[in-house]
């Protein structure tokens with residue numbers, strides 16, 4: 001088993017997009033009240049006093065949409081300054097990145113993953129649930145600004161949905177050819193929206209690789225991330241294409257992460273909500289760092305069991321009660 005040293009921290013459950021697979025229309029999302037969110041100070045204290053002593057060195061800020069979180073730049077600065085921080089990254093939809101890319105970079109953020117499911121404004125707006133003025137252009141400019149500011153590598157996450165954006169796989173993969181951009185194709189997971197896409201809502205990564213291979217050829221890349229992606233290269237390309245295949249393949253044996261929700265629940269596995277623990281209440285009730293460490297440590301010890309045996313039965317309610325935006329994707 002790999003060392004579990006990677007914490008994904010959700011900063012907020014709200015989002016300015018409403019992607020159909022993440023926050024399906026018609027679903028009542030009870031947003032957290034601001035007093036329920038961990039404060040910046042609480043996040044820093046959990047990271048410094050609880051997670052770092054247990055060996056955590058890699059952190060990713062996510063949501064919801066993390067750029068909506070007040071005080072984000074200060075939080076990045078505080079986390080980047082901690083002596084044990086080896087890596088700090090952010091996942092965003094890039095809509096607000098035009099203004100924030102430079103301040104975030106200056107605060108110490110060096111890596112960004114951006115979700116971009118389509119290069120066609122109409123499709124993009126359909127997926128992101130937008131009915132007014134198209135938001136594609138501002139998103140694209142946000143991505144270009146991040147690139148200019150110096151975020152390197154720049155990763156683009158694409159959830160491939162049959163009948164919606166699968167025809168764009170080659171155009172999206174082509175973005176890796178001229179720039180050092182890394183395109184990650186993610187299999188849709190039945191979290192938050194199990195019904196929307198019917199029985200088989202995802203496209204196996206192997207099928208996507210086949211399309212790319214047929215057009216350009218595909219070689220295994222020696223650039224490996226620390227995550228679950230299988231990484232390949234179009235011959236001669238500057239960047240890579242990667243595949244996150246949580247539905248067609250099980251990569252539990254490579255999983256090095258746990259997730260902290262915006263309201264302080266620590267989740268051992270994305271596909272498991274029965275094993276999560278509440279850190280916020282303990283913290284607010286004055287539990288000391290050692291007690292919290294021991295709680296987290298217990299969870300880390302049982303994580304392999306949860307990953308392998310309970311990932312198909314990680315909910316006792318029949319379907320997951322939290323959407324990806326609420327867990328922190």
Ligand code: SAM
Pocket residue numbers: 015021022062063064065066091092093113114115157158159186187188189190191192193324325328329
């Ligand atoms: N708002 C940010 C963004 O758009 O990147 C961060 C949060 S979002 C929940 C993080 C990632 O989760 C996005 O890349 C999104 O596409 C992915 N995601 C959300 N729901 C998903 C699902 N049901 N299956 C697979 N990926 C999903």
